Amino acid sequence: MGVAGSALAFFDAVRTWSECPVALATGSTRVAVEGQDVTAVPSAMALVGLAALVAVMATRRAGRLLVSALLAFAGAAALVTALLGAGDTAALEAEAARAAGLTAVEVTAVARTAWPWAAAAGGALLLAAGLLAVLRGRLWPGMSSRYDAPGAAGAKARRGFAAVVDPERPEDVWKALDRGEDPTDTA
Numbered sequence: 001m002g003v004a005g006s007a008l009a010f011f012d013a014v015r016t017w018s019e020c021p022v023a024l025a026t027g028s029t030r031v032a033v034e035g036q037d038v039t040a041v042p043s044a045m046a047l048v049g050l051a052a053l054v055a056v057m058a059t060r061r062a063g064r065l066l067v068s069a070l071l072a073f074a075g076a077a078a079l080v081t082a083l084l085g086a087g088d089t090a091a092l093e094a095e096a097a098r099a100a101g102l103t104a105v106e107v108t109a110v111a112r113t114a115w116p117w118a119a120a121a122g123g124a125l126l127l128a129a130g131l132l133a134v135l136r137g138r139l140w141p142g143m144s145s146r147y148d149a150p151g152a153a154g155a156k157a158r159r160g161f162a163a164v165v166d167p168e169r170p171e172d173v174w175k176a177l178d179r180g181e182d183p184t185d186t187a
Contacts, residue, residue: 002053002071002129008122009078010046015115017085020107022096031095035115038085042119045078049126056133060142068137072130079123086116 012035019032036043052071059067089107097105165176165183176183 001125001132002049005075005078005122005125005127005129006046006049006053008046009042009049009082009119009126010122012082012115012119012122013040013043015118016113017116018089018092018110018112020092020096020110022099022105022107024100029099031092031099033091033095035082035085035119037091037095038088038116039081041081042078042085042123045074045081045126046122049074049078049129053129056137057140058142061138064137064140064142065134068130068133070130071133072127075123075126075128075130077123079120079127082116082119082123086112086120 014034014036016032017035017038019030021028022031049071052067052074055067056064056071089110092110093105093107096107097103165172165181167173167183173183
């Protein structure tokens with residue numbers, strides 16, 4: 001759900017959100033603006049959401065709750081800014097003024113596309129994924145600590161019971177590494 005929401009919010013930034021005709025001295029033309037011209041927030045929040053999705057799986061307890069709240073915030077920000085950008089004409093007026101060679105133009109007859117709504121849907125999916133992670137994330141399994149480096153106290157305690165490592169026997173070396181011991185340590 002979170003990946004789909006991030007993809008929707010991110011890729012809609014390069015799609016046309018609105019367009020309108022502009023009268024020029026030599027005729028008329030149509031100008032269009034993309035989502036990134038209207039607001040860059042949904043695509044930025046999509047990247048934050050993707051990073052938070054990875055972090056949710058990599059963290060435990062309070063860290064997971066904090067990252068889940070960040071994920072929900074990213075979704076809410078993408079949703080709100082996409083909805084606000086759906087009706088915004090400031091970027092379209094600036095583009096029309098540039099095309100006409102004027103300092104300001106008021107646009108009329110604006111044609112809007114569905115892309116702002118798709119970006120809002122992506123934000124809603126990110127928000128839902130974040131809320132789900134806030135509510136249920138504490139029940140999800142965390143990453144295994146099997147491959148974490150052993151703490152200094154734990155390594156010293158295990159050294160007292162460590163088997164003798166014969167450097168000529170590769171299986172002894174691998175077993176020492178599995179226990180978190182340094183097989184080259186002669187102390």
